[in-house]
Amino acid sequence: MKLEEKRSMIEKIVKRYPEKESAILPALYFVQSQDNNMLSEQDVKDVAQMLGVSESKTFGVATYYTMFNEKPVGKYHLQVDTNIPATLVGAEEIVAYLEKKLDIKVGETTPEGLFTLSTVEGLGSGGTSPTVQVNATYYERMTIEKVDKLIASLKSGEMPPKDVNYNYGTECGILFKNRDKVDSTSIKTYKSNGGYAALKKARDMKPEAVLAEVKDAGLRGRGGAGFPTGLKWSFLSKEDARPIYLICNADEGEPGTFKDREVMEHDPHLLIEGIAISAYAIGSEKAFIYIRGEFAWIANILETAIEEAVADHQIADLDIVVHRGAGSYICGEETALIESLEGKRGYPRLKPPFPANVGLYGCPTIVNNVETLACVPFIIENGATEFKKIGTENNYGPRLFSVSGHVNKPGVYEYPMGTPLKNILSAAGGVNGNLKAVIVGGLSNPVMRASEIEDLRLDFDSCINAGTMLGSAGIIVMNDAVSIPKIALRTAKFYANESCGECVPCREGTYSMVYYLDKLVSGNGTKEDLNALSYLCKNIRGLTLCPGGDAAVMPIEAMLNKFQKEFEALANHKLSQNKEGASYEYHD
Amino acid sequence: MNITIKDRELEVKEGQTVLQAARENGIYIPSLCYHDRTGPAGKCRVCVVEVEGMAGLHTSCSLEVSEGMKVITDSEKVLEAQKLVVNLLLSTGKHDCLSCEQNGICELQDVAYYLGIETPAFHMADVKPEIDDSSEFVYLDHSKCILCGRCIAGCNGTVVNEVLDFGYRGHEAKVICDNDVPMGHSSCVQCGECVQLCPTGAIIDKLRRGKGRPWETHKVQTTCGYCGVGCQIDLHIKDNEVIDITGKEGVGPNFGSLCVKGRYGYHFLNDPARLKTPLIRTNGSFREASWDEALDLVAKNLNRIKQESGPDAIGVFSSARITNEENYLMQKFARATIGTNNVDHCARL
Ligand SMILES: Cc1cc2nc3c(=O)[nH]c(=O)nc-3n(C[C@H](O)[C@H](O)[C@H](O)COP(=O)(O)O)c2cc1C
Ligand code: SF4
Ligand code: SF4
Ligand code: SF4
Ligand code: SF4
Numbered sequence: 001m002k003l004e005e006k007r008s009m010i011e012k013i014v015k016r017y018p019e020k021e022s023a024i025l026p027a028l029y030f031v032q033s034q035d036n037n038m039l040s041e042q043d044v045k046d047v048a049q050m051l052g053v054s055e056s057k058t059f060g061v062a063t064y065y066t067m068f069n070e071k072p073v074g075k076y077h078l079q080v081d082t083n084i085p086a087t088l089v090g091a092e093e094i095v096a097y098l099e100k101k102l103d104i105k106v107g108e109t110t111p112e113g114l115f116t117l118s119t120v121e122g123l124g125s126g127g128t129s130p131t132v133q134v135n136a137t138y139y140e141r142m143t144i145e146k147v148d149k150l151i152a153s154l155k156s157g158e159m160p161p162k163d164v165n166y167n168y169g170t171e172c173g174i175l176f177k178n179r180d181k182v183d184s185t186s187i188k189t190y191k192s193n194g195g196y197a198a199l200k201k202a203r204d205m206k207p208e209a210v211l212a213e214v215k216d217a218g219l220r221g222r223g224g225a226g227f228p229t230g231l232k233w234s235f236l237s238k239e240d241a242r243p244i245y246l247i248c249n250a251d252e253g254e255p256g257t258f259k260d261r262e263v264m265e266h267d268p269h270l271l272i273e274g275i276a277i278s279a280y281a282i283g284s285e286k287a288f289i290y291i292r293g294e295f296a297w298i299a300n301i302l303e304t305a306i307e308e309a310v311a312d313h314q315i316a317d318l319d320i321v322v323h324r325g326a327g328s329y330i331c332g333e334e335t336a337l338i339e340s341l342e343g344k345r346g347y348p349r350l351k352p353p354f355p356a357n358v359g360l361y362g363c364p365t366i367v368n369n370v371e372t373l374a375c376v377p378f379i380i381e382n383g384a385t386e387f388k389k390i391g392t393e394n395n396y397g398p399r400l401f402s403v404s405g406h407v408n409k410p411g412v413y414e415y416p417m418g419t420p421l422k423n424i425l426s427a428a429g430g431v432n433g434n435l436k437a438v439i440v441g442g443l444s445n446p447v448m449r450a451s452e453i454e455d456l457r458l459d460f461d462s463c464i465n466a467g468t469m470l471g472s473a474g475i476i477v478m479n480d481a482v483s484i485p486k487i488a489l490r491t492a493k494f495y496a497n498e499s500c501g502e503c504v505p506c507r508e509g510t511y512s513m514v515y516y517l518d519k520l521v522s523g524n525g526t527k528e529d530l531n532a533l534s535y536l537c538k539n540i541r542g543l544t545l546c547p548g549g550d551a552a553v554m555p556i557e558a559m560l561n562k563f564q565k566e567f568e569a570l571a572n573h574k575l576s577q578n579k580e581g582a583s584y585e586y587h588d
Numbered sequence: 589m590n591i592t593i594k595d596r597e598l599e600v601k602e603g604q605t606v607l608q609a610a611r612e613n614g615i616y617i618p619s620l621c622y623h624d625r626t627g628p629a630g631k632c633r634v635c636v637v638e639v640e641g642m643a644g645l646h647t648s649c650s651l652e653v654s655e656g657m658k659v660i661t662d663s664e665k666v667l668e669a670q671k672l673v674v675n676l677l678l679s680t681g682k683h684d685c686l687s688c689e690q691n692g693i694c695e696l697q698d699v700a701y702y703l704g705i706e707t708p709a710f711h712m713a714d715v716k717p718e719i720d721d722s723s724e725f726v727y728l729d730h731s732k733c734i735l736c737g738r739c740i741a742g743c744n745g746t747v748v749n750e751v752l753d754f755g756y757r758g759h760e761a762k763v764i765c766d767n768d769v770p771m772g773h774s775s776c777v778q779c780g781e782c783v784q785l786c787p788t789g790a791i792i793d794k795l796r797r798g799k800g801r802p803w804e805t806h807k808v809q810t811t812c813g814y815c816g817v818g819c820q821i822d823l824h825i826k827d828n829e830v831i832d833i834t835g836k837e838g839v840g841p842n843f844g845s846l847c848v849k850g851r852y853g854y855h856f857l858n859d860p861a862r863l864k865t866p867l868i869r870t871n872g873s874f875r876e877a878s879w880d881e882a883l884d885l886v887a888k889n890l891n892r893i894k895q896e897s898g899p900d901a902i903g904v905f906s907s908a909r910i911t912n913e914e915n916y917l918m919q920k921f922a923r924a925t926i927g928t929n930n931v932d933h934c935a936r937l
């Protein structure tokens with residue numbers, strides 16, 4: 001493609017955004033797609049020049065995100081998710097098999113340039129793991145046999161069809177009310193089941209009344225922190241001339257979480273209606289859906305649905321832009337997300353000011369999770385009282401539980417908040433093997449021993465009382481075949497790979513945790529190394545710029561404390577050695 | 589407004605941060621990524637304090653003072669956190685201070701000293717120096733970089749040369765020039781703003797390498813002689829030789845920033861070819877003369893030319909290296925004393 005054509009394409013992208021720089025990620029994607037899936041030095045220069053940003057900034061952005069390839073890749077880029085939910089069900093075996101089959105190591109390309117093999121962090125597909133992403137396409141629920149078929153097909157130049165038989169279940173029938181329907185993504189299906197009635201109802205109400213209803217419903221954010229949604233909205237100043245932005249957080253980055261995609265992939269109009277009602281309540285005329293970059297096909301589903309909604313005059317006064325991230329866990333954190341949407345590296349911002357005051361482009365901004373926004377139509381249609389009939393005190397409404405790891409039917413299950421963990425595990429087909437440990441809120445939360453979950457109810461408050469957190473409700477189940485130190489190492493690697501690197505304790509702390517855990521797991525660790533790990537966890541906590549640092553140490557600290565013996569056994573291995581091997585002195 | 593820091597009651601200004609208030613009152617709170625000109629960045633986390641009645645640790649560089657606030661800077665919790673930061677930085681960078689140019693004026697060393705850290709607590713992989721020696725005046729060693737971002741903020745925000753930024757991420761993150769090319773091959777104009785702002789020995793003035801330790805020099809503040817802006821500079825002098833020039837922080841017009849000439853163009857000071865007296869040419873060769881003799885000669889010749897050929901046979905050409913006032917006097921001299929409008933200036937080129 002000629003430079004001029006590229007320029008006019010990029011100019012079109014720019015028009016979607018209030019500020020030019022926001023187009024940097026889509027522009028980089030675009031030039032990469034025109035250059036054999038690789039970003040050359042010239043591509044970076046072109047984008048910098050076309051968007052009027054410095055070369056260093058453009059290069060800094062390109063190298064921050066994992067989905068831009070600064071080195072050539074093969075025609076088929078095989079990317080295997082090796083995050084914890086995936087390793088629990090054999091992702092590493094798949095990687096080893098691919099290495100053998102293709103006769104290359106991870107990171108290499110076959111000599112004829114057909115395949116490049118990479119491992120990647122969670123792909124938001126923990127329930128359908130192992131996943132091999134080929135270029136932009138997910139091949140989920142993979143087995144060795146399926147890998148054989150996949151490679152054979154690719155060799156003949158054909159991308160095979162995907163297996164989209166995901167497990168799911170629902171007791172509430174609210175967020176999954178259309179899950180069973182044929183053609184569930186179309187506006188016709190959506191409307192035939194009562195869709196967009198809530199939006200119409202909302203428009204007949206005053207915005208303040210809509211906000212009050214959501215507040216009364218006690219809806220708490222489903223993104224992780226469980227912050228009351230209505231309260232967050234009410235932080236917006238009433239007398240402010242600046243535009244207000246609504247951002248739907250569809251980054252779905254928390255390992256073990258793969259629920260937002262269920263809504264977007266199967267019922268995009270539910271999300272659009274939720275966004276439209278919420279935007280109306282807070283007075284926003286422009287909304288963004290920031291979706292993780294790997295969900296390219298889901299972004300297309302959303303865009304089609306938005307076009308349908310526009311054509312059907314459902315969202316005449318609202319512009320919704322779907323913006324793809326490009327591979328960064330931290331961009332799920334709301335201020336990093338805002339920076340990313342502004343076309344920058346995903347570096348979280350110092351708070352205060354909070355986004356409700358100074359957010360996107362310096363304007364008041366509300367960030368809400370997909371599932372949170374998808375609850376809004378039900379609240380408006382049926383009223384806060386009905387919503388509060390679901391769930392437990394202070395923890396109302398339905399919740400999408402992502403269940404992965406050692407269960408017989410990993411998948412997403414819609415149950416009321418406060419449902420006992422045991423019920424969810426049975427819904428997911430029961431534990432495969434003897435339960436050893438479980439993380440209930442996505443990887444960033446303290447692990448629970450089997451003995452601690454007998455009566456555990458899955459709502460925000462019960463989880464806190466039990467010493468863990470409900471977070472994004474990503475339930476990772478581990479049976480007794482699992483080595484916790486190995487899981488701890490993989491966990492540390494995830495956070496080290498994803499640390500944005502902005503602040504010291506997280507950047508160098510996660511790097512150091514990997515070093516010590518690696519030493520222990522490979523049999524070279526000592527007691528001092530274990531002490532170093534505890535010291536790191538204790539002191540990193542609460543010291544970092546964004547909650548990403550806490551997210552890294554909380555699971556590891558809990559693993560160290562609750563499965564101490566396993567770590568000590570590894571360290572004792574080395575006890576006989578003399579002190580000279582000590583790699584850490586933690587006296588003051 | 590009244591607050592207490594470290595049990596000292598202080599009167600502070602509204603809108604100030606705790607760190608600023610502490611500094612103004614001579615109380616040391618460690619800081620690395622904060623600089624007065626680049627503002628709070630929240631990156632290093634070494635400036636944390638505790639505040640009575642507020643849970644957790646707070647970065648003093650970003651925390652605004654409020655009436656009655658009681659700030660604790662030396663609790664065990666604060667010191668442990670600060671030690672963690674410094675230990676991590678020392679263990680993951682290459683900080684053997686012995687021959688580091690920044691030794692003695694390094695802000696990282698200052699914090700380590702304050703915390704009593706002799707050697708880093710963590711012993712991990714060996715770190716290799718990562719030197720970029722490609723630029724004429726600026727010398728980089730990425731292994732001493734703590735990613736505080738001050739150089740980047742200066743390059744983009746103060747001097748707006750937009751050369752530097754962060755590249756890559758996590759532990760791999762680094763300061764890059766353009767698309768990560770060596771500085772000498774980049775669009776850097778070598779203003780040295782980044783050097784001026786760097787708290788460590790990661791970006792330093794190349795010309796001063798090996799010329800003397802900071803404590804062997806004394807500083808003399810003067811005005812840069814290159815142009816009429818009048819930037820305030822500090823000459824760093826050792827044994828009567830200028831071995832470095834830095835911008836004077838906190839005073840105008842430049843508030844620390846300089847251009848390549850003012851910062852690095854001082855070689856002429858000690859050059860044997862430097863003119864120290866006026867020279868008069870007789871029979872095709874120069875001889876040294878006194879100022880009185882030289883000025884007399886010029887005056888005599890100007891008068892002669894004016895009488896023989898009229899004032900317009902004379903033209904006056906002045907310099908951008910002198911001040912506005914001096915340039916004004918020069919044209920006044922041309923018009924009023926000589927009587928010509930033939931006035932020009934090198935900056936018009
Ligand atoms: C490291 C980190 C990663 C996060 N990732 C996500 C994410 O992928 N999706 C999400 O909705 N929220 C994520 N969050 C939470 C957001 O910062 C924000 O709180 C949330 O989107 C607010 O929406 P809610 O109030 O509807 O939950 C993350 C937070 C942190 C600290
Ligand atoms: S805690 Fe980690 S992710 Fe968050 S700002 Fe610091 S380095 Fe970045
Ligand atoms: S940068 Fe500072 S701490 Fe590092 S070697 Fe130089 S003087 Fe020492
Ligand atoms: S010397 Fe000046 S132009 Fe060059 S990188 Fe440093 S601040 Fe930027
Ligand atoms: S080079 Fe110096 S100023 Fe720049 S980020 Fe590194 S330590 Fe900070």
Ligand code: FES
Nearest residue numbers: 621630632633649
């Ligand atoms: S000086 Fe405050 S965080 Fe660095």
